[in-house]
Amino acid sequence: MAVSDLPPLDDTEAARLRADFPILETRIGDAQLVYLDSGATSQKPECVWEAEQHFYETANAAVHRGAHTLAVEATDRFEDARAAVAGFVGAGEREIVWTANATEALNLIAYSFSNASLGAGGPEAQPFRLGPGDEIVATGMEHHANLIPWQELAARTGASFRWIPLTPDARLDLEAAADIVNAKTRILAFTHVSNVLGTVNDPAPLVAMAKAVGAFTVLDACQSAPHLPLNLRALDVDFAAFSGHKMLGPTGIGALYGRAELLDAMPPFLFGGSMITTVSMEKAEYLPAPQRFEAGTQKIAQAVGLAAAVGYLSEVGMDRVRAWEELLGERMLTGLSDIPGVRLLGPAADSGVQRTGTVPFAVEGVHPHDVGQFLDSRGVAVRVGHHCAEPLHRFLGVTASTRASAYLYNTTADVDALLQAVSDVRGFFGVK
Amino acid sequence: MNPLEQLYQEIILDHSKRRVGAASLEGEPGAGEGQSHQHNPLCGDDITLRARVSADGVIESLAWQGDGCSISMASASVLAEGLRGHAVSEFAEANETFHELMRSRGKLAADEELEERLGDAAAFAGVSKFPARVKCALLSWEAAKDAIARASA
Ligand SMILES: Cc1ncc(COP(=O)(O)O)c(C=O)c1O
Numbered sequence: 382m383a384v385s386d387l388p389p390l391d392d393t394e395a396a397r398l399r400a401d402f403p404i405l406e407t408r409i410g411d412a413q414l415v416y417l418d419s420g421a422t423s424q425k426p427e428c429v430w431e432a433e434q435h436f437y438e439t440a441n442a443a444v445h446r447g448a449h450t451l452a453v454e455a456t457d458r459f460e461d462a463r464a465a466v467a468g469f470v471g472a473g474e475r476e477i478v479w480t481a482n483a484t485e486a487l488n489l490i491a492y493s494f495s496n497a498s499l500g501a502g503g504p505e506a507q508p509f510r511l512g513p514g515d516e517i518v519a520t521g522m523e524h525h526a527n528l529i530p531w532q533e534l535a536a537r538t539g540a541s542f543r544w545i546p547l548t549p550d551a552r553l554d555l556e557a558a559a560d561i562v563n564a565k566t567r568i569l570a571f572t573h574v575s576n577v578l579g580t581v582n583d584p585a586p587l588v589a590m591a592k593a594v595g596a597f598t599v600l601d602a603c604q605s606a607p608h609l610p611l612n613l614r615a616l617d618v619d620f621a622a623f624s625g626h627k628m629l630g631p632t633g634i635g636a637l638y639g640r641a642e643l644l645d646a647m648p649p650f651l652f653g654g655s656m657i658t659t660v661s662m663e664k665a666e667y668l669p670a671p672q673r674f675e676a677g678t679q680k681i682a683q684a685v686g687l688a689a690a691v692g693y694l695s696e697v698g699m700d701r702v703r704a705w706e707e708l709l710g711e712r713m714l715t716g717l718s719d720i721p722g723v724r725l726l727g728p729a730a731d732s733g734v735q736r737t738g739t740v741p742f743a744v745e746g747v748h749p750h751d752v753g754q755f756l757d758s759r760g761v762a763v764r765v766g767h768h769c770a771e772p773l774h775r776f777l778g779v780t781a782s783t784r785a786s787a788y789l790y791n792t793t794a795d796v797d798a799l800l801q802a803v804s805d806v807r808g809f810f811g812v813k
Numbered sequence: 814m815n816p817l818e819q820l821y822q823e824i825i826l827d828h829s830k831r832r833v834g835a836a837s838l839e840g841e842p843g844a845g846e847g848q849s850h851q852h853n854p855l856c857g858d859d860i861t862l863r864a865r866v867s868a869d870g871v872i873e874s875l876a877w878q879g880d881g882c883s884i885s886m887a888s889a890s891v892l893a894e895g896l897r898g899h900a901v902s903e904f905a906e907a908n909e910t911f912h913e914l915m916r917s918r919g920k921l922a923a924d925e926e927l928e929e930r931l932g933d934a935a936a937f938a939g940v941s942k943f944p945a946r947v948k949c950a951l952l953s954w955e956a957a958k959d960a961i962a963r964a965s966a
């Protein structure tokens with residue numbers, strides 16, 4: 382990914398970007414909205430829904446079916462969108478399969494492996510067959526979407542499910558990983574960026590461990606694709622998943638990345654129209670990837686919207702987004718650590734761990750649900766709860782946490798509004 | 814009072830700290846006792862409540878252990894304090910009224926009549942303006958209803 386030669390993002394530039402996100406002007410009661418919940422879903426710039434609208438106004442038709450002019454136009458825009466998103470994450474065009482979201486992408490992999498394990502896909506599908514004696518490995522910091530599909534795949538195939546534990550300061554324990562990833566390991570699934578901790582896991586050592594034993598790697602890129610320059614081929618993972626709605630795109634669209642030769646050999650998961658070559662009353666033959674995984678009418682306008690979103694991000698420059706969020710994240714970390722009674726969760730502020738602009742914390746004596754309610758009364762929107770990562774919360778010794786997550790449109794004033802509101806929480810609830 | 818102050822009434826904040834009836838529940842419920850566990854997967858609020866009901870239908874005690882936000886903890890505390898010595902039929906009436914209040918989206922005010930019928934639980938009127946918090950307030954009522962039914966069975 383080209384490093385942009387624009388000056389770094391700063392408050393002035395972020396304020397200019399905000400103008401593209403009309404929702405950020407919303408008032409919450411008497412307060413101005415301070416949106417710090419982009420880890421759950423990002424806000425969208427006007428150009429995203431304008432792209433969808435433009436598609437409906439000028440090109441709407443079913444894709445990969447029919448020969449009329451509009452059908453051809455719609456197919457072109459749909460495939461152009463795929464090329465744009467593929468380029469954004471460093472993938473080949475045929476390596477991007479549209480899904481509804483990351484959850485569906487991860488389930489798609491798991492179900493394709495199960496279908497292979499039931500005998501589907503012929504000899505090419507042999508590498509995807511799992512059974513007793515095989516092991517599937519995830520980690521202790523996964524979002525449920527990158528955990529439960531693997532537990533269930535293990536249960537369906539008779540394989541064992543194992544996980545890489547965390548060090549006391551909530552990093553992946555790579556020493557333990559070196560024992561857990563062994564000759565029986567067939568799949569190693571891990572997140573690039575923790576959706577709770579905001580910490581960045583370096584994929585390199587895990588990819589090396591998996592390669593050494595011939596296991597497939599699955600990268601959950603849900604929290605990295607929106608926030609870091611990402612090149613999936615350079616990371617050398619076999620599969621990856623991400624969601625459009627977290628990266629300025631519409632809801633209802635996400636993608637699975639898979640190395641082309643793997644996707645072509647892996648048996649399909651959903652069956653129906655648009656994914657076949659020939660069908661008889663006895664059986665069907667399937668198209669190569671990505672079409673073999675795209676049964677039924679597709680998320681066409683959403684794909685076009687997501688392409689506009691990655692276009693927007695590329696124009697801003699992902700290296701600039703990364704640097705700005707790091708700055709905002711640091712301001713949150715230091716500011717929150719200075720507030721009496723506030724405890725940061727995960728690695729300490731000075732641990733040197735790479736992070737995005739996501740910070741989880743606890744306010745002593747006040748339940749996260751109450752913290753979130755109080756912050757909302759100041760217009761500050763954060764996430765409270767277990768953020769779909771119950772095992773990680775159990776590890777951290779809490780049932781729930783409060784998480785602030787920034788994006789390119791946040792400013793230092795947003796961070797300061799968060800810090801001010803958090804400083805007032807304990808006083809309001811009468812906790813000393 | 815602004816909506817936040819209506820939500821977090823003094824009575825509620827006070828009960829969330831006092832936690833009347835909070836206990837560590839050990840062993841199985843005995844004769845005349847019933848126990849219920851309720852969990853809200855959305856926010857992790859969790860409560861186990863044990864009720865003791867006499868042969869003639871009087872609630873003799875409510876004890877609970879739980880973890881959750883101030884609304885859920887205060888709600889359990891208010892119940893434990895308020896229900897002791899009341900008849901099961903009185904609880905059923907209060908439970909109806911409390912549910913009606915929680916469904917009211919802020920339209921029912923905590924007036925004297927409501928306080929008459931609900932006691933301290935009338936302080937939860939402000940919760941009904943926050944649909945995301947209604948479940949927190951209701952969790953212990955669900956637990957109490959279930960535990961009392963089991964104790965009376
Ligand atoms: C790390 C991570 N993985 C997976 C997901 C699931 O994404 P979605 O709900 O869009 O499928 C999320 C979103 O919350 C996430 O943060």
